Amino acid sequence: MASVELTNIKKVYPGNVEAVRDVSLTVPNGSFTVLLGPSGCGKSTLLRMIAGLETITSGTCKIGERVVNEIEPAERDIAMVFQNYALYPHMSVYDNMAYGLKNRGTPKSEIEKRVREAAALLAIEDYLTRKPRALSGGQRQRVAMGRAIVREPQVFLFDEPLSNLDAKLRVTMRLEIKRLHNRLNATSIFVTHDQVEAMTLADQVVVMNAGKIEQIGAPGEVYKHPASRFVASFIGAPAMNLMPGRIAEAGSVETPGGKLPFDAKRFSASGEVEVGIRPEDIRTADGANGVPFKAELVEELGATRLLHGNFGTTPIIVAIPASGTQYESKEVRLTVDPAAVHLFDRTTGRSLAR
Amino acid sequence: MVEHRGWSRYIPYLVLSLGVAIVAFPVYLCFVGSTHPQDVIANGNMPITPGPLFFETYYKTLFVGSSGSTREPVSTMLLNSFIMASMIAIGKIAISIISAYSVVYFKFPFRMAAFWLIFVTLMLPVEVRIYPTYKIASDLHLLDSYAGLTIPLIASATATLFFRQFFLTIPDELVEASKLDGAGPLRFFWDTVLPLSRTNIAALFVILFIYGWNQYLWPILITTRDDMQTIVIGIKKMIVTADALTEWNVVLATAMLAMLPPVMVVILMQRWFVKGLVETEK
Numbered sequence: 001m002a003s004v005e006l007t008n009i010k011k012v013y014p015g016n017v018e019a020v021r022d023v024s025l026t027v028p029n030g031s032f033t034v035l036l037g038p039s040g041c042g043k044s045t046l047l048r049m050i051a052g053l054e055t056i057t058s059g060t061c062k063i064g065e066r067v068v069n070e071i072e073p074a075e076r077d078i079a080m081v082f083q084n085y086a087l088y089p090h091m092s093v094y095d096n097m098a099y100g101l102k103n104r105g106t107p108k109s110e111i112e113k114r115v116r117e118a119a120a121l122l123a124i125e126d127y128l129t130r131k132p133r134a135l136s137g138g139q140r141q142r143v144a145m146g147r148a149i150v151r152e153p154q155v156f157l158f159d160e161p162l163s164n165l166d167a168k169l170r171v172t173m174r175l176e177i178k179r180l181h182n183r184l185n186a187t188s189i190f191v192t193h194d195q196v197e198a199m200t201l202a203d204q205v206v207v208m209n210a211g212k213i214e215q216i217g218a219p220g221e222v223y224k225h226p227a228s229r230f231v232a233s234f235i236g237a238p239a240m241n242l243m244p245g246r247i248a249e250a251g252s253v254e255t256p257g258g259k260l261p262f263d264a265k266r267f268s269a270s271g272e273v274e275v276g277i278r279p280e281d282i283r284t285a286d287g288a289n290g291v292p293f294k295a296e297l298v299e300e301l302g303a304t305r306l307l308h309g310n311f312g313t314t315p316i317i318v319a320i321p322a323s324g325t326q327y328e329s330k331e332v333r334l335t336v337d338p339a340a341v342h343l344f345d346r347t348t349g350r351s352l353a354r
Numbered sequence: 355m356v357e358h359r360g361w362s363r364y365i366p367y368l369v370l371s372l373g374v375a376i377v378a379f380p381v382y383l384c385f386v387g388s389t390h391p392q393d394v395i396a397n398g399n400m401p402i403t404p405g406p407l408f409f410e411t412y413y414k415t416l417f418v419g420s421s422g423s424t425r426e427p428v429s430t431m432l433l434n435s436f437i438m439a440s441m442i443a444i445g446k447i448a449i450s451i452i453s454a455y456s457v458v459y460f461k462f463p464f465r466m467a468a469f470w471l472i473f474v475t476l477m478l479p480v481e482v483r484i485y486p487t488y489k490i491a492s493d494l495h496l497l498d499s500y501a502g503l504t505i506p507l508i509a510s511a512t513a514t515l516f517f518r519q520f521f522l523t524i525p526d527e528l529v530e531a532s533k534l535d536g537a538g539p540l541r542f543f544w545d546t547v548l549p550l551s552r553t554n555i556a557a558l559f560v561i562l563f564i565y566g567w568n569q570y571l572w573p574i575l576i577t578t579r580d581d582m583q584t585i586v587i588g589i590k591k592m593i594v595t596a597d598a599l600t601e602w603n604v605v606l607a608t609a610m611l612a613m614l615p616p617v618m619v620v621i622l623m624q625r626w627f628v629k630g631l632v633e634t635e636k
Binding site: 051052053072073074078079080082083084085086087088089090099100103104147 | 525
């Protein structure tokens with residue numbers, strides 16, 4: 001096992017297209033790091049540079065103690081799981097898993113041993129003689145992971161491995177990857193655009209946007225203390241409500257819907273700001289205190305309900321636990337815990353937290 | 355599907371049978387002719403049923419040859435044709451799969467220029483460049499040799515194009531997975547590209563074998579010795595125009611024999627052939 005260290009990594013494609021701009025990142029030994037971001041944010045490019053499938057325009061990439069910029073993918077001691085599995089269609093499952101070892105001249109008995117072990121780990125022992133086309137999506141994904149495991153690499157790279165699976169299978173495989181990581185404790189880098197995958201799998205989430213890192217942190221950290229408006233709106237479902245605000249007096253912000261108190265110890269803000277509140281941090285209040293709100297539309301999700309309506313002039317979503325209460329077209333009052341109010345700089349989008 | 359009821363459902367059979375008859379009747383007549391003595395055919399009243407001389411005629415055709423201007427037995431011609439057609443088919447496939455591989459998977463200066471140069475040769479079949487090609491072949495002393503018979507016909511833009519299109523459908527991730535698995539370009543070609551191309555190779559082999567088998571103009575130029583003659587030319591040479599009697603029974607037997615190897619190739623490779631044109635395994 002080894003850590004991965006990226007220093008000032010840049011990728012510029014012909015025509016001066018900057019896919020990755022100046023990314024520095026440390027993936028600690030044995031950690032599970034998820035690169036999260038919308039499509040086109042450079043996360044896959046970054047992963048492919050670590051794998052050696054893309055050249056690095058500038059900066060250094062270190063795996064363990066070794067700078068690997070100029071080293072062939074096969075020599076980097078990494079293994080990669082692709083989105084569309086990339087299994088060799090004409091080889092049996094066994095041969096698919098054994099191929100990399102064979103090319104490295106591993107003795108036959110050793111290959112056999114490792115393939116059997118990995119197959120047992122992934123519960124695909126019964127399919128070893130089958131061709132990939134005779135397998136289901138989930139089984140193919142397991143084989144693809146098995147192919148990575150038998151190599152016993154320093155680092156595992158996952159390039160959106162779950163996006164080709166149906167929703168139910170995705171959850172199962174997600175758990176399985178998590179279990180596998182707990183067991184093998186291998187340094188893993190996982191690329192996804194799905195925040196649920198990121199939150200559930202990661203020790204460390206790296207949120208990327210437009211070729212840059214927006215925030216690095218534990219899943220709870222990026223959820224609770226988003227470093228920018230982008231992270232705030234990207235993580236959490238439904239997305240965080242954002243509205244313009246003005247700080248008129250200390251510890252309270254003027255929003256289109258009314259005055260909201262915020263935690264002045266956390267934020268140092270003045271003048272025009274952007275206010276962010278998570279739908280699940282808003283509560284309905286009894287009596288006359290709080291901001292008036294009328295739900296125009298209610299989405300029933302079973303455990304929770306989403307109320308859509310206007311907060312003053314800004315459309316917002318409120319997530320509340322399901323109950324017998326009727327909310328449609330009824331005026332209620334909303335309160336927000338001061339600790340749940342996030343403030344961002346209106347021009348740069350960065351968090352105003354101290 | 356269109357469903358037919360009553361007697362109208364026999365109409366398709368009728369149409370199909372008519373089609374088969376139109377194609378098969380000349381072949382049948384050819385076979386019948388090859389089993390009669392030559393004077394029966396020569397007097398113009400061709401019988402409709404097979405005659406008594408099946409074994410004699412075919413023995414003579416295969417191992418002795420006609421008594422006219424070419425005395426070469428047809429078995430030699432068959433062998434020559436078979437060698438030529440196989441060499442052309444295998445050579446074309448080998449050359450074009452390698453060039454398609456380099457055009458698709460390697461980035462080098464003038465890659466597209468190279469591809470277009472190959473592409474342009476589509477417009478230059480042997481018939482068009484026959485004089486310069488003949489000159490070169492004769493300068494290289496390739497006359498009356500298998501090399502001369504096949505090499506000028508081997509370069510093939512069609513097959514290169516065909517393989518290029520196929521390679522473009524192989525997902526890039528497979529190349530990348532191979533790279534990570536430590537397979538270099540040669541290994542990737544041998545372990546992945548070639549096995550995936552199996553059905554395409556089989557389909558091309560059938561088409562190209564028949565193309566080679568049917569060559570007429572080039573072999574007639576490049577061969578002068580009777581023992582280098584291919585069967586297509588052999589048939590032509592057996593038909594004597596002046597002064598002598600054409601042994602029509604032998605000519606017809608030769609025609610029958612000339613049909614057999616291509617038919618065999620098609621039948622034996624039919625499964626692969628259809629698969630290669632219809633289905634892709636990826």
